[in-house]
Amino acid sequence: MKRETDAPRFTLNAQLPSGTAYNRALFMDTTTISHIGEKAGGSATVQGWLYNRRSSGKIQFLIVRDGTGYLQAVVPRADVPAEVWEAAERASQECSLRVTGTVREEKRAPGGYEMSAQSVEILGPSEGYPITPKEHGVDFLMNLRHLWMRSSQQHAVLRVRSEIEQAIRDFFYRREFTLIDSPILTGSAVEGTSTLFETDYFGDKAYLSQSGQLYLEPAAAAFGKVYCFGPTFRAEKSKTRRHLTEFWMIEPEVAFLRFEGLVELAEDLIVTVMGRVLERCQEDLKRLERDTKKLEAIQKPFPRITYREAVQKLAALGFSVKFGDDLGADEETALAKDLDRPLVVSRFPAAIKSFYMQPDPEDPEVVLGLDMLAPEGYGEIIGGSERIYDLALLEKRIEEHELPRDAYEWYLDVRRFGTFPHSGFGMGLERFVAWACGIHHLREAIPYPRTLKRIYP
RNA sequence: UCCUCAGUAGCUCAAUGGCAGAGCACCCGGCUGUUAACCGGGGGGUUGUAGGUUCAAAUCCUACCUGAGGAGCCA
Structure with a gap:
């Protein structure tokens, strides 16, 4: 089956103007x-x-x-x-x-x-280059990240990352999305301040953005189909290979899109971008010794399971989970085990999900949210939902979650002036890159990782 | 924040109570097809820090520091 990959048809150098100084330097003399x-x-x-x-x-x-x-x-x-x-x-x-x-x-x-x-x-000249062609420890190499990226495997990962970013932009461009850059400095938190980096803003407090979503919902009312793609900051004290304090997130938000359409959009994005990696990054994947058969298996449709079904299945497997519990890492692993493509888990209890998620009209105890779990243990790569569009319900949820009402007035305007059903999700770029490359740790999927213990170099 | 593990040469590691060692890197020499080349030689150490036990501590004990893996949380 021929995949749709959105790869551009032109080759890069053919598009370059001839006769410029940089062109002579880069492409004629050498x-x-x-x-x-x-x-x-x-x-x-x-x-x-x-x-x-x-x-x-x-x-x-x-x-x-x-x-x-x-x-x-x-x-x-x-x-x-x-x-x-x-x-x-x-x-x-x-x-x-x-x-x-x-x-x-x-x-x-x-x-x-x-x-x-x-x-x-x-x-x-280069005297005493510290990274020798033998084994090194991670801390040593990460202290030399600026040099380590010259090494063949690190270099390959970052080339794949570049291709993935381009493929994502092409995917949305081709579907006539408008790119809306959301702010990085924000005055209010989406949910609480405990996971936000705080900074001084001329005497006031400002926070580094942990999601562009609230800024994209108004933009969806202005442009219809929008997305943002930028850095995101989480001050969580997470100390695992699946977490960074600074990572890149791709967030589409689509007016009049209902939940089922959102799941399809997420599937399409994953399948299309993975196809592009397979088409354009063979050399790098080979250098990374990635089993490309695992990537070729990523095809629609993805298996789906509701939260209620997941709880039943886990109970049958011996886990002590009941309706209302959050699914932990062990539970997620058990659900995704034996699958060759991502698993879509949907319809979670409202209490364990964000305040803006739309209740399921057929099952009001749960909301129309989805988590997509990548195979091979790469974990949650996408989280998204249909959004509440009823003003009164959204106001009620803000109250229930004890969020500062004042900070959300502008966000509520989206419901005051021509409200509309809409949906969106966030995809973690580094998790996708790590999955595509088959690398163990997220810190190698970004040029200069920022983790709990590292802000250098 | 909690749990587990680890800090010895520039790097990766060995030495488990008794003289601090190897490979790689670096320097010198050898080799006309190497693929992390290979062979011979050389320099290179406050054993994370502080204290304690002991005739004797890299090794045992205490505290601290640093890092790694995991949990929670999430992309």
């Missing part, structure tokens, strides 16, 4: 390694950093990386001037360098092409 095949049989110059060097007395192999790929340059002592041989000998791990030579296909070389070097020029 060749990016990802395009080295186009130079096979001729001469080329690459510039980048030394990934590794091996020597065997009278021959040296320089592995050069430039961010787009890896190229092995061969320096045979007999074939090059003495100063070129010596420059190659001086080249140390991660020094920057420029290498010119003839390019040819070579099966023995990583990448399939190899350069016979005619000149080697060291641009910037």
Whole structure:
């Protein structure tokens, strides 16, 4: 079955204007390694950093990386001037360098092409590079995150992340959503202040946003289909591999969309973006040793279970859960176990969910909310709901949750002036990236992770 | 906040009460097809901090610091 992936049809370099200074510098005088095949049989110059060097007395192999790929340059002592041989000998791990030579296909070389070097020029030396080609501990590597991202697996993860972000934007653009950037500095909390980072705002308190949702609901009334995609901050003292204090969240909000449509939108997003990763990131997934069969299995429809059904199933499995209890990590794992695609859990008791969730008209004890649990233990990647659109009910819920009414007046205006049913969800970018890449910990799914114990570098 | 585990060379680790060691990295030498190359040599230590037990502590005890994994909470 052919997937819809939203991948653009053009290739990147074809769109670049010719004759600009940066174009000459980047694409004419030198060749990016990802395009080295186009130079096979001729001469080329690459510039980048030394990934590794091996020597065997009278021959040296320089592995050069430039961010787009890896190229092995061969320096045979007999074939090059003495100063070129010596420059190659001086080249140390991660020094920057420029290498010119003839390019040819070579099966023995990583990448399939190899350069016979005619000149080697060291641009910037690198002495005592701390990350050696052996094992290191996580704390050590995270202290060197600015350098660690040069390493092949970290580099691959961040390339996949970039592709995922682009795929998400393409997904919503193609469906005629309007991008609405929600504020990062906010004056009021969505729910309580215990998980908010507080900052001084000219003598008043301000908080770093933990969700763009409240700002998107009014925008849905202005534009119909909207989404935001930005950083989100949670001051939760979570100390697990599934949590960051700063992470990126994608939040669509759609006017007149009911709950069933919301679940389909969430499914479509997951399937489309995962398809795009499979189509465009094969090389990176291979470097990450990701089992792509697991990703190919991510197809519609996803299995669904209501909270009530989940409680029954868990009780049958021996868990002591009853209606009204929150599902913990063990319970979620038990439900998602043995599934090859995400599980949609829906219709939770109102008491354990957010104040703005719409009650199910057929079962008023529960609300039209959904959690999507990724397979392979990656946990909740999406949480969303249909929103309450009745003013009186929303006012009642704000009171029940003991929220400061004044701070929500502007939000209530959405219900005062032409209220409408609407739905939305939030997807955690890093959880999706970690899942796609098959990496163990969220901190490797973001360039500079912020966790309970880390704000450096 | 709670529970569990760990801090020894730049890095990864060994030494379990008796002389502080190995591999990698770095420096020197060797090798014309290496794939985390390999072979030989060299320099490199306040054993997280403070106190205690002991003839003797990396090792046992106490406190603290730092980190990791998990719970809760969530994306």
